[in-house]
Amino acid sequence: MAELTALFRPQSVAVVGASKQPGKIGNAVMKNILASGYRGAVYPINPKESEILGVTCHPSVSAVPANIDMAVLSVPAAQVLAVARECGEKKVKALTIITAGFKEIGKEGLDLEKKLLLLCSQYDMRMLGPNCVGLMDTHTPINASFAATFLSKGEIAFLSQSGAILLAILDWSETAELGFSKVVSLGNKADLSEIDFIEDAANDPYTRVILCYIEDIVDGPRFIEVAGRAAKKKPVIVFKSGVSQAGAQAASSHTGALAGSDLAYDTAFEQCGVIRAHSMTELFDLAVAFSKSAIPAGDRVAVVTNSGGPGIIATDNIEMLGLQMARFEKNTIEELRANLPQEAGIYNPVDVLGDAGVDRYEFALQKVMEDSNVDSVLVLVCPTAVTQPVEVSHTILRARDAYPGKPVFAAYTGGQSLAKGAGLLSGAGVPCFTFPEPAIVCLKGLNSYGQYLNARAVADERVLAGVDQKTVKAVFYDATRDHRLILLGSEAAEAANAYGIPTAPIVLATTPEEAVEAADKMGYPVVLKASSPKILHKTDVGGVIVGINSAAEVQKAFIEIMESVHRYLPKVVIYGIEVQKMKEPGTELIIGMTRDLQFGPLIAFGLGGIYVNLLKDVAFRLASDLKNAKKIEEMISETKAYTLLKGYRGEAPKDMAAVIDVIRRTALFVTDFPEITEMDINPLFAYKKGVSAVDVKITIS
Ligand code: COA
Numbered sequence: 001m002a003e004l005t006a007l008f009r010p011q012s013v014a015v016v017g018a019s020k021q022p023g024k025i026g027n028a029v030m031k032n033i034l035a036s037g038y039r040g041a042v043y044p045i046n047p048k049e050s051e052i053l054g055v056t057c058h059p060s061v062s063a064v065p066a067n068i069d070m071a072v073l074s075v076p077a078a079q080v081l082a083v084a085r086e087c088g089e090k091k092v093k094a095l096t097i098i099t100a101g102f103k104e105i106g107k108e109g110l111d112l113e114k115k116l117l118l119l120c121s122q123y124d125m126r127m128l129g130p131n132c133v134g135l136m137d138t139h140t141p142i143n144a145s146f147a148a149t150f151l152s153k154g155e156i157a158f159l160s161q162s163g164a165i166l167l168a169i170l171d172w173s174e175t176a177e178l179g180f181s182k183v184v185s186l187g188n189k190a191d192l193s194e195i196d197f198i199e200d201a202a203n204d205p206y207t208r209v210i211l212c213y214i215e216d217i218v219d220g221p222r223f224i225e226v227a228g229r230a231a232k233k234k235p236v237i238v239f240k241s242g243v244s245q246a247g248a249q250a251a252s253s254h255t256g257a258l259a260g261s262d263l264a265y266d267t268a269f270e271q272c273g274v275i276r277a278h279s280m281t282e283l284f285d286l287a288v289a290f291s292k293s294a295i296p297a298g299d300r301v302a303v304v305t306n307s308g309g310p311g312i313i314a315t316d317n318i319e320m321l322g323l324q325m326a327r328f329e330k331n332t333i334e335e336l337r338a339n340l341p342q343e344a345g346i347y348n349p350v351d352v353l354g355d356a357g358v359d360r361y362e363f364a365l366q367k368v369m370e371d372s373n374v375d376s377v378l379v380l381v382c383p384t385a386v387t388q389p390v391e392v393s394h395t396i397l398r399a400r401d402a403y404p405g406k407p408v409f410a411a412y413t414g415g416q417s418l419a420k421g422a423g424l425l426s427g428a429g430v431p432c433f434t435f436p437e438p439a440i441v442c443l444k445g446l447n448s449y450g451q452y453l454n455a456r457a458v459a460d461e462r463v464l465a466g467v468d469q470k471t472v473k474a475v476f477y478d479a480t481r482d483h484r485l486i487l488l489g490s491e492a493a494e495a496a497n498a499y500g501i502p503t504a505p506i507v508l509a510t511t512p513e514e515a516v517e518a519a520d521k522m523g524y525p526v527v528l529k530a531s532s533p534k535i536l537h538k539t540d541v542g543g544v545i546v547g548i549n550s551a552a553e554v555q556k557a558f559i560e561i562m563e564s565v566h567r568y569l570p571k572v573v574i575y576g577i578e579v580q581k582m583k584e585p586g587t588e589l590i591i592g593m594t595r596d597l598q599f600g601p602l603i604a605f606g607l608g609g610i611y612v613n614l615l616k617d618v619a620f621r622l623a624s625d626l627k628n629a630k631k632i633e634e635m636i637s638e639t640k641a642y643t644l645l646k647g648y649r650g651e652a653p654k655d656m657a658a659v660i661d662v663i664r665r666t667a668l669f670v671t672d673f674p675e676i677t678e679m680d681i682n683p684l685f686a687y688k689k690g691v692s693a694v695d696v697k698i699t700i701s
Contacts, residue, residue: 004192004200006093007128008137008182010069011040013144014061014092016083017074018044018052025098026074028146029134030055033072036136036143036150041066061086068092072134072144077101077112080130084116088123095120096144097130103188104131117190132187133163138180139206145185154179155208156287157201159194161186161215165280177427178284181206186214193218195226202230209290211283212238220264220599221624224272231273235290235449239277240265263620264596271625273452275445282441285433289442292429293407295450298375300326301443302368303349305380306356306387310413311349314378314436321444325349326374332367339363354384358391365395369403376407376443380436381421383414389421397428407446409439460627464665466500472673476700485700486533490578492696496681499669501662503693504583510576512558516551518579524549525582528557530565531575541568546582554579583692586685587644587654590618591663593670593679600624601670605663607641608683617641623667632660645686654686662691675700 013033019026026046030053033042043066044052047059058064061071061083071087073080077099087095102113113130120127128135134145138153147170156178160166163185170183181204184197194212201210210230217223217240230236240262269276275290277283301318303325305311318325325348328336336346340360345351350368352360361379368374379396381389389412400408410425410432412418425432433439475495479487487495493503505522508531509515519526530543538544542564545557558577565574590608593601599622606618619638626632636642636659647653662684670676678699685692 004094004126004196006069006126007096007135008142008200009140010094010142012043012066012068012070013038013040013142014043014045014058014064014068014071014087015074016045016061016071016087017079018046018049018057019074020049020052024074025146027052029072029074029098029144032143032145032147032150036141038140038142040069040142043068045071061090061092064090070094070096070144072096072098073130074098074146077109077130081112081115081119084119084125085123088119088125091123092125094126094128096128096132096134097187098132098134098146099129100131102130102190113188113190120191127191128184129187130190131163133166133185135182135184136180137182139182149174151183152177152179154181155206155291156180156211157197157204157207157209158183158211158213159186159197159201160184160213161189161194162213163187165213169280169284176284178288181208189218195219195223198230198236199226202233202236208234209287210234210236211287212236213280213283214238214240215242216240217265217268217598220268220596224268224599224622224624227269227274228272231449231452235275236273237275237277237283237286237290237445238269239280239283240269264599264602264622267602267620267622267625268599270448271622273449275449277445281438285431285438285442286445289407289409289431289446290449292431293409293442293446294405295446295453296375296407296443297405297450299323299447300373300375301440302326302328302371302374302377303380304352304361304364304368304377305349305382306352306354306361306384307380307382308345308351310380310382310411310436311345311351314380314411314440315349317437317440318443321440323440323444323447326368326371328368329371329373332371332373335367336364349380354382355386357386358388358395361392362395365399369399369406369408374406376409376446378436378439378443379408379410381410381412381414381418383417387417389418390424391421393421393424393428393430396425396430400430407443409433409443411436411439458628458630461629461664464500464661464668467665467668467672468498469672471495471498472669476673476675479700484533487698487700488531488533488575488578489529489580489695489697490531492698493693495698496666496669496693496696499665501665501669501681501693501696502658502691503696504581506578506580508576508578509558512555515558515577515579516554519548519554520551522579522581526554527580527582528554528561529578529580530561531578532565532572534572535565535569541565548582580694583685583694584687586687586692587641588683589641589659589686589691590680590682591666591684592681593623593666593676595670595674595677596622601667601676603635603663603667603670605635605641606639607644608681612682623671626663626667629657629660629664632663635663636660652688655689655691658689658691659684659686662693673700677701 017026049057102109412422490508507518588609592604601623680697
């Protein structure tokens with residue numbers, strides 16, 4: 001992104017609010033820029049001073065007799081607009097605004113921030129912040145921040161929405177001997193956000209891994225697009241804290257209730273190949289793993305250990321995270337059996353036993369590394385009187401060098417006696433942890449990323465035939481004119497049907513005669529249901545009668561339902577009685593949608609019926625990810641419903657293509673109509689041939 005050159009590689013920098021007084025932010029920023037070895041021109045701006053830290057000071061930006069690429073603002077909030085305008089007039093390309101007192105303090109601050117943003121766009125200036133710590137680039141080099149330390153050079157770009165977390169990490173990184181290419185404190189993200197910086201870091205030759213700490217994403221679709229492109233080039237690892245607003249909003253559909261608080265983020269990250277960390281520790285463990293390790297070819301892990309317990313813990317975690325314990329080739333097993341003591345474990349995990357010296361590790365490691373059924377290796381070391389941690393470390397390093405495509409991780413579970421060996425590994429680029437679990441989290445991250453890189457792109461399928469937007473608009477118009485946000489069953493079915501979703505015929509009748517006419521037309525048996533958006537559980541108030549086989553029964557059922565509902569709920573308005581063709585039961589499925597504020601429609605698929613919330617057999621995808629049959633079948637295959645559809649225990653397989661078609665059409669429907677806030681098709685009956693939506697619920701805004 002060309003605009004960001006002015007931030008990371010400026011030819012000249014002005015510090016507005018530069019100060020002589022130690023302890024002031026304007027003083028720290030000046031000191032940091034000078035100490036970082038920045039080679040461009042620096043212009044401190046302060047009307048009271050002629051020189052600051054030995055550099056000529058100017059009273060204002062306009063008084064500087066040269067062009068300015070970036071201005072760092074460290075003046076009180078009340079001054080920021082005037083200074084920014086002056087910068088605009090001076091044709092400054094980018095602002096880094098450290099000043100606090102904007103959106104984060106409430107309405108007044110938000111108004112000020114909006115004015116600032118408007119001003120920046122008027123003058124074509126990009127803005128980092130406000131309310132941020134600043135930025136650093138170790139390769140320019142420049143430290144335009146008020147952090148206490150500069151960074152060591154490295155290949156990690158770190159973007160943080162929290163200034164405090166950024167400062168803490170910088171401090172910690174020195175002890176952890178971690179280097180960075182650049183760090184950015186995002187602040188209030190009024191203009192530039194993590195999306196812009198991810199895009200920039202993806203194209204930065206000095207960055208190998210992109211790390212983000214974020215609390216929200218404002219533009220979900222753009223994030224998915226940009227991060228997805230970035231992730232094809234280098235790993236993007238995100239720790240997102242905070243609960244999403246989608247979770248906070250009360251859900252009235254099954255799908256909404258099933259989606260939970262943070263699911264849209266999980267789904268979106270998976271869609272665009274972003275690796276999600278669940279803590280700061282994980283974020284940096286993953287950063288180390290990705291910057292030092294190869295991407296494994298697959299998910300089969302071999303474990304070599306000198307103790308049983310950690311071996312079991314590792315096995316449990318490998319399986320829990322969806323990786324596989326490698327099944328060794330016959331030859332490997334035979335060689336291990338022939339050369340290790342009889343008591344040793346020769347299957348995976350390979351237990352070289354507590355009395356193992358370096359020789360057994362060397363042999364076992366050699367064998368599992370050369371086994372073509374092994375994609376990565378985890379070496380576990382516990383301290384015994386005969387353990388040789390340093391020698392084992394050398395062995396691991398030799399193995400890593402001999403098989404550069406297979407990641408090797410280690411967990412040295414102990415204290416001082418293992419420290420030297422562990423340090424040797426970490427220093428030489430083999431991630432070494434104290435316990436096995438984080439090593440496996442990293443292996444999982446590497447494997448997920450590998451899968452993302454290897455996934456073959458599948459073309460989006462054409463817009464589907466049989467889509468009638470006019471009918472949907474008319475249905476929605478009628479409902480809103482009637483001040484209803486929850487559609488009647490017959491309306492919801494009509495709208496879904498207009499998008500080619502096969503629904504069981506359903507007609508709203510206001511008299512027994514109309515009901516009979518409808519039933520005669522659609523054919524028996526039929527079901528009669530009270531029609532009112534106010535009645536959530538119709539059966540409980542005698543509002544549903546099934547298995548009706550004749551006109552006389554229809555007449556009778558109509559009156560019975562009306563009387564019963566009036567008795568239970570005398571004040572509720574009933575719109576009439578819905579007559580629906582009774583369908584033979586099929587495999588009961590649910591297809592639903594809940595709308596996430598950041599990422600848009602989130603589609604659910606799983607086992608339907610009345611036990612849907614109990615069974616929770618549901619997979620989710622963003623609608624934007626469901627544009628071809630392959631992706632949809634992948635989603636279906638994550639559920640137990642998939643096994644049923646394929647034909648369980650001798651049952652005939654169900655019409656998978658028709659189910660896929662309904663999911664595709666639902667995704668298109670809710671994307672085309674953003675006013676749909678929630679939708680449930682439950683149940684959708686799946687048959688040997690075809691499907692039928694028996695109950696459709698739609699809520700609009
Ligand atoms: N042009 C140039 N210099 C100006 C100026 C202007 N328009 N207005 C003020 N100054 C000078 C002041 O004279 C002062 O210089 P001095 O030290 O020589 O007296 C200097 O700029 C700073 O102004 P001052 O009024 O002393 O403010 P301050 O340094 O106490 O605070 C901020 C300024 C920006 C640091 C403060 O308002 C702030 O926002 N602090 C919080 C920062 C923060 O936490 N950011 C987010 C981190 S996550």
